Every structure is written in structure tokens, then in C-alpha cells.
Amino acid sequence: MICKPVLLKRGKAIKMRFPFIKPRLKSVEQHRKPAISAASSRNRVIIAMGCFIAVYSVIGGRLVQYGLTDIDQGRSYGSVDRNMAARPDLVDRNGVIMASDIRVASLYGEPRRIIDPDEAVEALSTVLPDVDYKEWHRKLSSGAGFVWLRREITPKQQAQVLALGIPGIGFRNETRRFYPGGPNTAHILGLVDIDNAGISGIEKYIDNQGVGTLQELGLDVSAELPPVKLSIDAGVQHIVRDELVRAMEKYRAIAAGAVILNANTGEVVAMSSVPDYDPNNPFNANDKDRLNRMAAGTYEMGSTFKAFTTAMALDSGKVTLNSRFDASKPIKIARFTINDFHGKKRVLTVPEVFIYSSNIGTAKMADVVGIDGHRAFLKKLGLLDMLKTELPETARPLEPKEWKKLNSITISFGHGVTTTPLQTAMAAAALVNGGKLINPTFLPRTKEQADAISEQVISAKTSAEMRYLFRLNVEQGSGRNAEVEGFYMGGKTGTAEKVVNGRYSNDVRFNAFLAAFPIDDPEYVILTIIDEPKPEEGNYSATAGLNAAPMVEAIIRRSASLLGIQPKFYTDREALQVSY
Template sequence: MAIAIACFVAVYGVIGGRLVQYGLSEIDSGSRYSAADRSLASRPDIVDRSGIVLATDIRVASLFGEPRRIVDVDEAVEELASVLPDVDYKEWHRKLSSGAGFVWLRRELTPRQQADVLALGIPGIGFRTEKRRFYPGGPVASHILGLVNIDNAGIAGIEKYVDDQGLGTLQDLGLDVDTELAPVKLSLDARVQHIVRDVLVDGMERYKAIAAGGVVLDAKTGEVVAMVSLPDYDPNNPYNALDKDRLNRMSAGTFEMGSTFKAFTTAMALDSGKVDLNDSFDASRPIQIARFTISDFHGKKRVLSVPEIFIYSSNIGTAKMADVVGIEQHREFLTRIGLLTRMETELPEVAKPTQPDEWKKLNSITISFGHGVSTTPLQTAVAAAALVNGGTLLKPTFLARGADHAKVLGKKVLDPATSDAMRYLFRLNVEKGSGRRAEVEGFVVGGKTGTAEKVVNGRYSSEKRFNAFLAAFPMDDPQYVVLAIIDEPKPEEGKSGATAGMNAAPMVREIVARSAPLLGLMPRFGEDEDALLVSY
């Protein structure tokens, strides 16, 4: 019994002693290991649909000090300042005089800086190899890929999504250190992503706009093939990433989408069975309701058929179609196709649409032509895909998704006959309406313009516009939906107009013309396309 008691006392005495030792150790000394483990943890590469690397880890050296081994603090700081820029004398002196076991001095040095410090030969100064995230494309896909912090933890975009799937927890626990991980494959096409950004940058300059954005969406699967919001930032040097104007406008910004909403109002009216393509509505006089007057921008001042209401973008005709359907059914339809609820996708930065708390007749009328409801451009494109793909609503995804998986996830929200009618109207608008400048020979583009006046000091301003063009192609069997937006554009040099047909539509034309061949679509010319293909 004495021997047993002695053994128990000895074992628990050792445990107690170690606990006391850890309790008395310096905080910096303990943080050395957690910081090193977190910064050394691997992140998976992020690649596009073809395997092109969009984000990867590279090894960098970070400078640390061991104050207990520093012989002369003043001399050490002076020597380090001689080879490193912007040394904070007071802060470094405080750290190296603290008596701690470990302190960080500077993270992520260049190889030249590391060599210069090593040449100094200062005792108590050393390097730890860390991993830094590198984005080969720079700002090309910044709002999608997101960011990591100094410890290589995801804080935005797909990087944060990857951590939220459990990677961050494993790294925090030290269970994933310096381990190769399978790459995360996105639905993006890096080539199309570059094209969209190039077109938007050119458009912002040409039309002297404050912002622009665009998305290319696979209408059959819901995959985001490309998405850009400008101004953007370089994730390799994200000094301005938190600036207000760097917001991801496509998924985290809400806007009144203007006349692009007329596509949804028309689809609603046709799908209700209360309106068909052969119906007509009197648009000869403005609508007076309460203290407001609803008129047309370029009114025809006559009775218009449903196709004419669409291609002439008649506010009066669209409002009357919404009135036929009714307020409650109007609200239910927009909810059904996902325009009034928060969109679900992998990006953490997703805004919730805004709508009136109580819908009255005036609300329904103004919402019918795109005023009174604010939604994100991305979910506008997603809802449009349902209009043209046969009536199936698909949640958008930034990850690779097969056609079979998409069929399982899809939700039927429209009658196929309604989708057929909308394809006809989209195409008609590019052939004869406000979308003529979006035509791309050989690719059968269809679409709808949207020119929305912005609210300034509580009133709609005729001087500031938010323009959009919502398109799909090829319209006989739409494969892709394209949406381009441009904020506060000015008339192009030598021209007087600044409506969506003058700026957003040409931007879509350029995106389609340059990206369609890369997406595997062959152009077709004339009415004998089949014979032409056989001849090749």
C-alpha cells in the first residue's frame, strides 16, 4: 500500500508541476505554437472548370525574435532597420525587451530581405516558413475567390466557404498541417471570366460610369461561368478591399432593376392564363393613381399588343397586365421565381432583397416595371434562366455541377408554354426593339433592356441611371444567360443617349461574341444552318 500511495503521489505530482509550469509561462511563448500551426496549415488549391489554378499556397519566410536570447536590444533593432524598410523602433524595442520566449516581428518577407537579415547574424533572430495565398489572376475573380487573413484563414468569398466546410476547424485544432488537399473545382471558366472583366473595364471607361458588373450563367445547370463586379481589388495586395465602392454588386448589392422586371411581369401574366400573346392593352393615355402619373418614356399613344408592350417597353401596358393578374398573385409569382427571398449559394456575401411591407395597387403597378423592389443582379439572372430554360428554377452555384444533378435540384416554376413565349419575346426585342445593339450574328441573342432612375434624396432623378441588359443565347435552345449592369453611365462621346440600349446592350454583345466560341457554341448563319454544318 505504501508503494502504491507513493506511485500515485509521484504521478500526480508530475502532472501538477507541469500544469504550474504552463501556467507561469509567457503568453507569447504559448502563442508561438498555435500561430505556427495555423500559418503552416495547407489550403486546397482553387481551380476553374478546366483545372486552371485560381488560388494556391506559396511558402514565405516570416521574421521572429526570441527576446530571452537577445544580447543587445538597441543594437539588434538598429541593424534590422538597416536592411528592412519602415521599422517601428519603439514597437520592436518593446517586443525584444519583453523577456518573452517568442515574438513576431514581420510577416511575409521577400527572399532578398531574408538573405539580408541572415547576413546580419543576430542571435535570437530567426525565420519561420509560413504559407501565403497567391492568386495568379490578380483581380480577375477577386469577388468570387475572396480573401484570407495573415494567418491564411478564409475571410471572404469561396475562401471563407471552404473554411466553413470544416477546413478552418481542422486547422485550428492542428489536425491539418502541411498536408496536400484535393483542389476545389469551381464552375468558373477563367477565359470567360477574363473576357467579362475586360468588357466591363472598357465599358466603365467609355461611358464614364462609377461601377459595372456582369454575369454569365449556365441556363441548364445554374452554374456561374463568370461573374465580375467593378471596381474590384487585387487579393494579392488587398489594401482597398474594404472600401465602400469595392462591394460585390452582383450578389451583395441590391438595386431596382428597371425594365428588366417587365420580362417577369409579362411571364407572370402569360403564366396566369389571364393574358396571351394575342391580347392588347390601351396605352394611349397615362395612368393616374393617387398623386402619381405612370407614363411611357417613348410612348406610342395607342393600343399595344403584348409583344409591342414588350419591345417598346411600355410602362402603361405592363402595369395594366399586372393589374389583370392582381396584387397577391403578383407577389406570389415574384416570390416563386426567387426575386423576393435571399438567394442561397456558396458565396457568404449575399444580400436580401427589399420589398414593401404591404403591397397596395400602386406598389404592384410600379413593381411591374421595376421600381419599388430591389434585388441582386445575380438572382435576376437566375430568375431569367427559369424564363428561358423551360420553366425550371435552379439555385446558382459556383462549384462544378453536372446536368443530372441539376435536374434533381430544379424546381418547376413556369409552364413550358410560357417559357416558349418568353423566348419569342426576348428574340423579338433584339430583332425589332430596344435590344438591337445586342445582336451577335450567328448566335441568336435575345434580351430585355432596363433603364432605372436612381433615388437621390428620396426622389427619382432623371440625371442618374442604373442600366441593365438581360440576355440569353441561343434563343432556340438557350444555353447561357448574360446580364450586364452599369451604374450612372454618361453618353458615349459623340452621342446623346445614355439608356441601357446604348451601353449595357453593346457590352452584352461584346461578351457573347468573344465568349460563345470558347463555350463550345458554333455560329449559325442564314436559314439553312443544318446544310451549312453538313458541308463542313
């Protein structure tokens, strides 16, 4: 009772002195914290134990799962390991390995573990050539966790670096592509990059079929990928390239090329273009003079086009082998005059136009068919469209925007349209195989498969007449130097003047020879090209009959047995009786 007035007075006094403060008086019971019950504590302990048990159960379960997983069935890895994904071997039609993966070591550094970058770089320079001191010092001083120093070193270099015993320097196994044949099939097989991904040729093609997707997903499999079989014959391929190198040296040319095509299936048995490069050391692969001229280069194919013009005229029904054309006078059109190289200056039959390679007679055959029919025929043969094949490196042919009579005349004998040599060989196969156009392939293909995708572009009768003309040209015309004793072959030369400074030059040529054998029932078409050949010693001319034709002869003579073609020597009955 005594305290109450005092408290009131004190409160009143405080309020009067500090009117903005309101006294807060709480009872002792209000200041006491509520007591925690034993049941509540027990519940909290149980919840905490449950959380710990759940977390460690998940961790334990994952460890068991990883322990039971067969890592050979599949695994994911970081971008650093992408180059460990294997590529399938590439093999030729007989199973010979043309490309395969090998394991190599690459050198890396861990800058955080490097004690003295200067000393480390100095020591590594005693083993590895061409060390970039400034760049390597920068990398090893960066404080990063991982840096590449040198990709793909030799086993000897790896052992020497290991002997140095530098902390923070290590090796990582990578996959490297190896080509046993070196430059033999460089333009066909193509290349892979530092991460073993295909960037050109068949290597890029097979990546586009799924191997590239596998690497992008970061997947590696234990089972080896089955090898990819090609239509190429490694032995024949070696012969072709060897003859091209010889021809370049012999005729002092700037380039040469050749292709052997199965006339009935479209399979490319061999194809080469020189200069080329070594895919195991492709430092010069992008040089402009090392492109694949057979598929990625376009050229005016010269008089080889006369074969297509002749076939067009015969197939139209407006011209026969007995038809005659006046080649006694040049053709004058606009400001141009069309002459023959070795003109007979008389009326010529169709076979004579072909074997004498008359520009005048060929132009008049094209005129019989007409401009629209001429262009339609070449398009039907696939000579005006981009070639469809497995090689990514294919060029698009060039033709006039508008075909006029002058264009049709010059194109009839191989000037005014550029196309790839591989396309020319494809179209030529249709002229001799019964009239079926078959897209070329670098993969195995049966005759049944080829027939299913083929297109009949000329009649069988016209094809038989073209085989006759091809053979006649080798017997009596410009193809004599391509004759191989025992092998019944035929062909057509092509000598095209090249454009220099906007004008056709009489001294700079692009030569070709188009051949098929055995010509009575052709199995193979061969096309050789040689760019800017010089006259052979003792000769004053460098036409196709003097260089491109002998190249075909050498290739057939060396490769016919590998191709399964047996020679036939025709003898009279008396000689046969004597031999018995």
C-alpha cells in the same frame, strides 16, 4: 536506596518552588531509540529502486513511442504553427489553378537573446521598409521569449536579414495564399487572413465545410487536400472582367458588373464586379465601392422586370400574345402619373408592350393578375428572398411592407423592389429554359443534378413565348446593339432612374441588359449592369440600349467559342450549291 529519598526531596523541592512544573522522569530505557533492523533497511532500498525503475521505464517507453511514430500521419502544434495548415487548391472547371498555397518566411525576435535592441532595430531598418522604431524597440526590450516582427517577407529580404547576423532574430516558415489571376476572381474566391483562414468568398465556404475545423483543432496532414473544382471558366472570367473595365472607362461609370449563368444547370461560369481589388494585396478590399455588386448589392432592376411581369401575365392564362392594352394615356394613381419613356400613345399588343418597353401596358398586365398574384409570382421566382448559394456575401432583397396597387404598378416595370443582379439572372434563366428555377452554384453541377433540385415555376409554353419576345426585342426593339452576327440571341434592356435626395433623378441611372443565347435553345444567360453611366461621346443619352447592351455583345463575341457555342450563318439554297 539512598538515591530515592534524594530524588523525592528534589522533586518536592522543585514542585514547591515551581508548582506549575511537573517533573518528568524517564528511565534510560525510555530515552533509547529502537534499533533499525537489517530487513527493514533492505525493504526501503528495494522500494526506492522500484520507484526509479518505474519512472525511467515510463520515460523510456514514451521516447520509444515517439521514435516509432510516423509524424507525417498527424501532429499537433501550437497556435503559432496554425498557419502551417495547408488549404486545398482552387481550380476552375478546366483544372486551371485559381488559388494555391506557397511557403513564405516571417521574421520574429527572441528578446531574451537580444544584446542591444537599439542596434538590432537600426540594423533591420536598413533592409525592411516602414520599420516602426518605437514598436519594434518595445517588443525587443520586453524580455519575452518570442515576438513577431514582420509577417511574410520576400526571399531577398530574408537573405539580407540573415547577412546582418543579429543574435535573437530568426525566421519561421508560414503558408501564404496566392492568387495567380490577381483581381480577376477576387469577389468569387474571397480572402484568407494572416493565419490562412478563409474570411470571405469561396475561401470561407470551404472552411465551413471542414478545413476551418481542421485548423481550429491544430491538425496538419501530410497528404495534400484534393483541389476544390469550381464552375468558373478562368478564360471567360478574364474576358468578362476586361469588358467591365473597358465599359467603366468608356461610359465614365462608377461601377459595372456581369454574370454568365448556365441556363440548364445553374452553374456560374463567370461573374465579376468592378471596382474590385487584388487578393494578393487586399489593402482596399473593405472599401465600400469595392463590394461584390452582383451578389451583395441590391438594386431596382428597371425594365428587365418587365420580362417577369409579362411571363406572369402569360402564365396566368388571362393574357395571350394577342391581348391588347391601351397605352394612349398615362396612368394617374394617388399623386403619381405613370408615363412611357418613348410612348406610342395607342393600343399595343403584348409583343409591342415588350419591345417598346411600355410602362403603361406592363402596369395594366400586372393589374390583370392582381396584387396578391403579382407578389406570389415574384416570390415563386426567388426574387423576394435571400439567395442561397456558396458565397457568404449575399444581400437580402427589399420589398414594401404592404403591397398596394401603386406598389404593384411600379414594381411591374422595376421600381419599388430591390434585388441582387445574380438573383435576377437566376429568375431569367427560368423564363427561357422551359420554366425551371434552379439555384445558382459556383461548384460543378450536372443537368441531372439540376433537374433533381429544380422547381417548375412557369409552363413550357410560357417559356417558349418568352424566348420569342426576347428575340423580337433584339431584332426590332431596344436590344439591337446586343446582336452578335452568327449567334441567335435575345434579351431585354433595363434603364432604372436612381433615387437622389429622396427623389428619382432623370439624369442618374442604373442600367442593365438581360440576355440569353442561343435563344432557340438557351444554354447561357448573361446579365450586365452599369451604374451611373454617362453618354458616350457623340450621344445625348445613356440608356441601357446604348451601354449595357453593347457590353453583352462584346462578351458573347469574345467568349462564345470558349463556351462551346458555334456560330450559325443561315444562307439560301443557291448559295450553298455555289459553295460546293
